[in-house]
Amino acid sequence: MENRPPLHIVIFGRPGSGKSSLAERLGEAHGFAMIRTGELLREAVRRGDALGTQIEELLAAGRLVPDDLVGEVLAWNLSVLRRDRLLFDGFPRTIGQIPLLRRLEELVDFRVDYYVEIAVSAAEAVARMEGRRVCPSCGATYHVRKNPPAAEGICDKDGTALVRRADDAPDVLGVRQQVYETQTGPVVEYYRTALPDRFLRIDGEQSFEAVSADLERALGLAS
Secondary structure (H helix, E strand, O other): OOOOOOEEEEEEOOOOOOHHHHHHHHHHHHOOEEEEHHHHHHHHHHHOOHHHHHHHHHHHOOOOOOHHHHHHHHHHHHHHOOOOEEEEEOOOOOHHHHHHHHHHHHHHOOOOOEEEEEEOOHHHHHHHHHOEEEOOOOOOEEEOOOEOOOOOOEOOOOOOEOEOOHHHOHHHHHHHHHHHHHHHHHHHHHHHHHOHHHEEEEEOOOOHHHHHHHHHHHOOOOO
16 A cells, blocks of 8 residues: 555534545545444444443434443554554544543544534434435445435345434434534534634535545545
8 A cells, every 4th residue: 555644533523414424435545544433332232242232222312322431442443453544433522522532642642633524504414314224234324315225225235124223213313413512512612613723614515525525625635
């Protein structure tokens, strides 16, 4: 692989903003090791142990997983990954996780270069989430209208039947938006005001391709 300069990013966005799909594209195109808090927590759920059961109950209710559990999962994953390019998707999610990120930076010896917000309205985010479907096997994400699989209801990658995530259920959508605004909104505002030279805000209400292109340009990754 060609030599690439170190680059570490945190990406924020309300549920339905498209941040995880954007993060996946960045990871594949530019060699980032993905630190996807949500997926790591869902992996714990799939294991079915006591910790996974506890996390499953929290996620199904649209609530946040406590910081100590998140930190435990992240520290282990960072210890085994190469660390020249890290992309954090879904962390830090609360004000209480900001010092946790600082401790991880010291422990693993890296520094976040950019904090990125993918900005969309709550109404747009909910509309997107209502049509979202995921593969329970590989984690691939689709949308019934905007990004459908080749065969209706079937994952393109492994042929597994697609499902709606428990936290995308209609009675949970509003809860998730409220949780983001009250818990993660202050985190975004903290980085916007405390580190303005390292904070980027991207208009997420454009097409996916336009948002992706804007993000690459802002990070200096456009070809």
